[in-house]
Amino acid sequence: MTVTAELSRDGKQLTISVKGRFDFAKHLEFRKSYERKDGKMPKSVVVDLKDATYLDSSALGMLLLLRDHSGGDRSDIRVVNSSSDVRKILAISNFDKLFDIS
Amino acid sequence: MADIHLDPDVLSALREVMEDEYPDLLETFLRDSEERLSDLRKAKDASRFMNAAHSFKGSSSNMGAVRLAKLCHELEQCAKERKMADIEKLLEKIDSEFAIIRPLYEAERQRSLSG
Amino acid sequence: MQSLEPLTILIAEDCAADRMLLSHIVRRQGHEVLTAAHGADAVDTFRQQRPHLVLMDAMMPVMDGFEAARQIKLLAGETLVPIIFLTSLSESEALARCLEAGGDDFLAKPYNPVILAAKIKAMDRLRRLQATVLQQRDLIARHHEYLLNEQRVAKAVFDKVAHSGCLSAPNIRYLQSPYALFNGDLLLAAFNPAGDMHVLLGDFTGHGLPAAVGAMPLAEVFYGMTAKGYGLPETLREMNAKLKRILPVDMFCCATLLCLSFQRRSVEVWNGGMPDGYLHAIATGERKPLTSRHLPLGVLSPQTFDDRTEVFPMAVGDRVFLLSDGVIDTCDGDEQLFGVERLRQVFVANRQPDTLLEEIEQALRDFGGDARDDVSMVEVSLLEAAQLSPPALVYSDSGQSCPLDWSASFEFRAATLKRFNPLPYLLQLLLEVHGLRAQSGALYSVLSELYSNALEHGVLGLDSSLKRDASGFARYYLQRNERLDALQDGYVRVHLQVTPEGKGGCLTVRVEDSGKGFDVARALERPLDGVRLSGRGVSLVRQLGRNASWSDEGRSARVEFFWEALA
Numbered sequence: 027m028t029v030t031a032e033l034s035r036d037g038k039q040l041t042i043s044v045k046g047r048f049d050f051a052k053h054l055e056f057r058k059s060y061e062r063k064d065g066k067m068p069k070s071v072v073v074d075l076k077d078a079t080y081l082d083s084s085a086l087g088m089l090l091l092l093r094d095h096s097g098g099d100r101s102d103i104r105v106v107n108s109s110s111d112v113r114k115i116l117a118i119s120n121f122d123k124l125f126d127i128s
Numbered sequence: 129m130a131d132i133h134l135d136p137d138v139l140s141a142l143r144e145v146m147e148d149e150y151p152d153l154l155e156t157f158l159r160d161s162e163e164r165l166s167d168l169r170k171a172k173d174a175s176r177f178m179n180a181a182h183s184f185k186g187s188s189s190n191m192g193a194v195r196l197a198k199l200c201h202e203l204e205q206c207a208k209e210r211k212m213a214d215i216e217k218l219l220e221k222i223d224s225e226f227a228i229i230r231p232l233y234e235a236e237r238q239r240s241l242s243g
Numbered sequence: 244m245q246s247l248e249p250l251t252i253l254i255a256e257d258c259a260a261d262r263m264l265l266s267h268i269v270r271r272q273g274h275e276v277l278t279a280a281h282g283a284d285a286v287d288t289f290r291q292q293r294p295h296l297v298l299m300d301a302m303m304p305v306m307d308g309f310e311a312a313r314q315i316k317l318l319a320g321e322t323l324v325p326i327i328f329l330t331s332l333s334e335s336e337a338l339a340r341c342l343e344a345g346g347d348d349f350l351a352k353p354y355n356p357v358i359l360a361a362k363i364k365a366m367d368r369l370r371r372l373q374a375t376v377l378q379q380r381d382l383i384a385r386h387h388e389y390l391l392n393e394q395r396v397a398k399a400v401f402d403k404v405a406h407s408g409c410l411s412a413p414n415i416r417y418l419q420s421p422y423a424l425f426n427g428d429l430l431l432a433a434f435n436p437a438g439d440m441h442v443l444l445g446d447f448t449g450h451g452l453p454a455a456v457g458a459m460p461l462a463e464v465f466y467g468m469t470a471k472g473y474g475l476p477e478t479l480r481e482m483n484a485k486l487k488r489i490l491p492v493d494m495f496c497c498a499t500l501l502c503l504s505f506q507r508r509s510v511e512v513w514n515g516g517m518p519d520g521y522l523h524a525i526a527t528g529e530r531k532p533l534t535s536r537h538l539p540l541g542v543l544s545p546q547t548f549d550d551r552t553e554v555f556p557m558a559v560g561d562r563v564f565l566l567s568d569g570v571i572d573t574c575d576g577d578e579q580l581f582g583v584e585r586l587r588q589v590f591v592a593n594r595q596p597d598t599l600l601e602e603i604e605q606a607l608r609d610f611g612g613d614a615r616d617d618v619s620m621v622e623v624s625l626l627e628a629a630q631l632s633p634p635a636l637v638y639s640d641s642g643q644s645c646p647l648d649w650s651a652s653f654e655f656r657a658a659t660l661k662r663f664n665p666l667p668y669l670l671q672l673l674l675e676v677h678g679l680r681a682q683s684g685a686l687y688s689v690l691s692e693l694y695s696n697a698l699e700h701g702v703l704g705l706d707s708s709l710k711r712d713a714s715g716f717a718r719y720y721l722q723r724n725e726r727l728d729a730l731q732d733g734y735v736r737v738h739l740q741v742t743p744e745g746k747g748g749c750l751t752v753r754v755e756d757s758g759k760g761f762d763v764a765r766a767l768e769r770p771l772d773g774v775r776l777s778g779r780g781v782s783l784v785r786q787l788g789r790n791a792s793w794s795d796e797g798r799s800a801r802v803e804f805f806w807e808a809l810a
Contacts, residue, residue, distance in 0.1 A: 083448040087493030090542065094492045099547070119497065119516040120538045138353065145356055146267050153267075157260035164258075182302055186331045187258040190353045 031059035033068065040068045042092075045077040048112075050084040060092060067096045076107035081115050093124060104128070131195045133229050138192030139236065154237040157191050158230065165226060168203075168219060177207035177215060191233075196225050250367060253277045253294040255285035255311065256329060257303045261352070265298060265329070268356045272363065282306025286314045294324070296366055298350070301330040301341065309344035316345040323373035325366035329354075390451070394425055397455055404462050408432050409440070417621040418600050426617035427454035428567050429496075431462055433469040436670060436687035438505060441469045441478070442623055444565045445498040445540075446517060457490055457541075471667040472687050475502045475511050476550035479540070483548045486541030495541040499533070499565050503557070503623055506688060506783060509716070510563055510625075513552045515539045519583070520565040522555055523596065530590055531555070533563070554720045556713055557625045562596060566603075569617035573607055581610050645677045647748060650740040657730045660698060666691055669737065676741055678748050678806035685787040686750075686804060692780045693754040693800050694735065699723060701756030701798065702733040707780075733757045746808030752788075753801045760796030767793075 032041045042059050093101050104126040116127055143150045164184040171177045185200035203218045252274045256262040266276045279285040283306045301308040312326050328341040328349040341349050348362055410432045427447030447454040461482055468478040497516030515537035521530040537549055573581040589606045593599050600620055670687050673679050699705045703726040709719040738753040766781045785791045788802035
């Protein structure tokens with residue numbers, strides 16, 4: 027049950043992978059995965075939910091925090107590999123209007 | 129190979145632990161043992177034999193009286209198995225064993241008082 | 244070897260020599276020693292002196308060690324008093340007896356002081372662990388009490404904010420736990436001046452006070468704006484802007500908002516993030532899902548917020564059913580969800596619409612899930628307008644300085660028509676005239692009707708006959724939004740004139756639009772009490788106001804309101 031972050035070689039894309047339950051318990055880990063000491067954010071962020079089994083409203087809140095940190099309306103965040111359950115949750119809250127979801 | 133009567137290692141451990149009260153301990157044990165022997169002689173039924181033998185076994189093993197402890201253990205088993213005939217024989221052996229070790233303890237006590 | 248705090252240790256041993264030896268060993272290790280020669284003695288000494296730990300000989304006269312251990316454990320209660328049995332029992336059966344009797348460990352004879360010290364240390368660690376657990380449990384229980392009290396206070400404050408709602412109206416039925424608020428569930432209902440009912444079912448992120456605290460500003464906006472006559476879009480915009488401003492980035496409120504109009508026989512819906520609601524048409528039995536089409540409130544900036552609503556026709560007796568996700572997410576023992584399918588089954592099996600809520604409750608119980616505090620359900624029916632009586636508005640001024648003889652004219656042009664609803668302002672203005680206050684409902688209804696006719700049929704050129712069936716209804720509102728977005732020219736003018744008449748007064752309202760007009764004669768020919776979905780506007784104006792008339796080929800409407808002298 028961890029959150030791992032990997033920066034691309036050219037430093038332009040950050041990939042955050044969430045394993046297990048994506049809920050309030052992951053709050054701190056998730057934030058740490060993208061907050062850098064120099065305050066700079068890579069141009070684009072990919073959130074990989076391939077191994078995420080469950081998503082609740084606090085996870086939605088965490089995605090909003092990430093978006094806010096990455097420039098709000100100017101951010102480029104993709105949520106990839108979501109299972110059908112996770113997709114359903116994201117669809118009800120219409121988060122596909124804010125994030126590129128696949 | 130016959131068991132020893134008194135284990136010197138146990139005695140020295142006791143002496144180390146008890147320090148000044150070592151002689152008191154020896155005396156208390158001897159007094160206690162008289163009582164237990166009389167309990168054993170007075171016992172009539174199997175369970176009384178068992179309990180008395182069990183207790184005596186405990187204290188004698190604590191005090192390093194190896195052979196005595198073993199005899200008590202045998203007595204305990206006999207009582208459990210109701211071999212009343214063997215009990216008589218064992219009681220005699222216990223008496224004689226105690227007769228042997230008693231002066232040994234007393235000598236030990238004397239030694240510790242003067243040393 | 245003295246690495247622990249000194250303990251008080253009770254030594255229960257019938258053999259004097261053994262007792263002496265053991266006492267000495269234990270004292271040497273820095274502890275205080277109590278002794279007992281048999282079981283009953285041990286229990287008494289324990290009761291009086293409460294030692295930390297007990298060394299108990301298994302075989303003792305009067306009361307044996309096992310029985311004494313049982314009694315001591317009983318006396319100790321929740322506190323852990325470790326009991327170490329002293330035994331030369333070697334058979335495993337005997338050892339089992341030690342543990343069964345409540346013993347925590349045993350020490351074999353002959354006594355080994357090193358082993359004894361190690362066991363005492365280990366037992367002491369356990370003893371202190373248990374003490375810590377009990378202490379923390381008590382601390383948690385106390386904090387829990389504080390929390391519950393805080394919630395009670397917060398709830399009392401909130402109930403004052405929410406009191407002006409109309410959840411007790413005859414057409415609303417609902418089920419909600421009293422503390423649902425602290426799971427973020429919010430249920431609000433209020434009448435607007437025209438007698439339309441606004442209902443909000445919301446679900447804030449989070450739990451406890453953080454979830455409840457956002458509800459208060461939201462409720463104030465909802466009640467304030469509804470009472471003033473604002474429509475759903477404006478109210479939504481304000482609620483979204485407020486939450487966006489005051490809540491942290493990761494907090495938001497999923498919500499479904501309804502505006503049920505008994506006059507217009509329609510329901511306007513906005514769903515942002517809530518599970519599907521259902522519009523139940525009694526005649527056909529069909530349950531149309533009202534799906535979430537928007538992001539929750541408090542996420543988007545005011546510039547990007549989407550306030551577009553959907554409108555559906557409703558017949559008398561039709562119901563709208565809303566639920567929070569606590570219903571769907573109720574889990575049984577195997578972590579299976581109740582789910583939408585089971586809910587649909589309850590719908591299908593339902594024969595009496597009035598018992599739907601109870602049937603769903605029963606289904607949840609039968610499902611075997613734990614009762615949750617965030618299960619909220621509400622059902623709103625469309626009744627005849629006459630069956631409902633919205634409460635009268637309360638005014639705080641004295642009436643000495645009220646305007647009795649004046650007129651005002653407004654012209655709202657394209658850019659304003661797109662984004663601004665003038666009705667609340669016009670109403671507020673008119674309610675300065677005390678004589679009109681008793682008719683505020685009728686006033687608002689007539690003004691709304693005239694304004695929306697002028698805007699939709701006049702300026703936007705929409706055909707009211709589209710609204711004759713359900714799919715036409717949807718097309719109508721779609722066209723309305725499209726044409727309004729594209730509007731470049733056009734106007735709606737509103738003229739208000741208040742003049743004294745005898746002891747009372749008269750208000751004349753004229754509304755003009757820049758549209759093509761309509762066939763007035765034909766509209767007036769229709770009987771006054773039509774049940775059709777379209778064309779009710781003219782009837783309404785004629786019924787609620789006096790001397791309604793249309794001129795300029797229908798582009799200009801005029802109606803009057805009178806009042807007598809006030810007592």
